[in-house]
Amino acid sequence: MSGIELIFAAFALLAWGSGLLAVTSKQVVHAALWLVVALGSLAGVYLTLGAEVVALVQLLVYVGAVVVLVLFALMLTRAPIGISHDLDASRGRRLAAALCGLGVAGLLGGTLVAAVGDHEVDPDTATGSPSALGEAIFGGWLLPFEVLSLLLLAALVAALTVSRGGGER
Amino acid sequence: MIHLAGPLLLAAALAGTGIYGLLARRNAIMVLIGAELLMNAANVLLVTASTLPAGGLSALARGASGPSGDPLIPGQVMAVFVVTIAAAEIGLALAVILLLFRRRSTSDLTLVTDLGEASESGSTPPRQRDGEPVTAAAVGGQSLQEER
Numbered sequence: 001m002s003g004i005e006l007i008f009a010a011f012a013l014l015a016w017g018s019g020l021l022a023v024t025s026k027q028v029v030h031a032a033l034w035l036v037v038a039l040g041s042l043a044g045v046y047l048t049l050g051a052e053v054v055a056l057v058q059l060l061v062y063v064g065a066v067v068v069l070v071l072f073a074l075m076l077t078r079a080p081i082g083i084s085h086d087l088d089a090s091r092g093r094r095l096a097a098a099l100c101g102l103g104v105a106g107l108l109g110g111t112l113v114a115a116v117g118d119h120e121v122d123p124d125t126a127t128g129s130p131s132a133l134g135e136a137i138f139g140g141w142l143l144p145f146e147v148l149s150l151l152l153l154a155a156l157v158a159a160l161t162v163s164r165g166g167g168e169r
Numbered sequence: 170m171i172h173l174a175g176p177l178l179l180a181a182a183l184a185g186t187g188i189y190g191l192l193a194r195r196n197a198i199m200v201l202i203g204a205e206l207l208m209n210a211a212n213v214l215l216v217t218a219s220t221l222p223a224g225g226l227s228a229l230a231r232g233a234s235g236p237s238g239d240p241l242i243p244g245q246v247m248a249v250f251v252v253t254i255a256a257a258e259i260g261l262a263l264a265v266i267l268l269l270f271r272r273r274s275t276s277d278l279t280l281v282t283d284l285g286e287a288s289e290s291g292s293t294p295p296r297q298r299d300g301e302p303v304t305a306a307a308v309g310g311q312s313l314q315e316e317r
């Protein structure tokens with residue numbers, strides 16, 4: 001096991017473990033904060049895979065913005081601080097959900113590993129460098145990029161309309 | 170060199186965790202956290218795919234290693250796009266959740282079983298015209314003097 005593999009394994013275990021805590025925690029704020037750890041360590045995973053821009057975008061957008069939005073929504077919906085027992089569904093549904101999750105993970109992991117699992121790749125930081133990615137985005141990916149900015153604008157306007165106009169009726 | 174099994178198993182485990190979060194949670198915001206984990210599982214796969222050599226899996230089988238010289242780097246660009254779409258999605262979803270909370274004063278998804286508005290004839294859910302929605306009392310949750 002090489003050094004980079006060890007670093008990758010550490011980040012991956014951290015991401016998965018804190019992701020698991022984020023979906024099982026009995027306290028809403030703790031769940032949101034475990035999500036921060038999971039998303040942050042995923043940025044580390046991207047770094048070890050040689051995608052430095054994706055790692056930075058992950059930190060900026062996910063850890064910076066999305067989690068703040070989640071915490072903001074928790075405050076606005078007056079989520080209880082402390083342990084709350086009505087976060088999870090009944091025991092039977094939790095069991096069914098766990099079975100579904102295990103099934104998805106098993107099928108997906110089994111298929112992927114069986115297909116390509118026995119190969120090694122050599123991540124190269126040059127492909128993920130800002131200049132290379134910038135040339136790609138503003139070259140061949142320009143149209144999808146512009147459409148994406150339109151999508152963001154539409155989402156912004158829709159969020160504004162939904163949250164403003166709806167409450168008065 | 171990184172063995173490909175690692176990132177692939179991580180993506181599968183994250184997807185399973187996300188599915189569990191989507192199905193087992195009752196609070197709408199906690200359900201969103203599960204959806205975020207699912208999107209990140211997809212992102213891990215996309216970034217992993219960008220490390221494949223030119224020609225993809227078949228080239229890998231022939232023994233080539235190292236990332237492709239593809240100037241478009243599809244995997245990483247699409248990963249950035251997915252992050253952006255996730256940001257748009259969560260902004261809109263939180264607006265919907267806030268609207269739900271303002272009208273029904275709950276973010277518990279099991280209590281929201283109807284799609285439409287409460288009708289005047291009143292077969293559908295308990296929601297009074299003025300003041301406190303009945304659902305709040307039913308949950309025993311935070312009663313709310315809404316600032317409306």
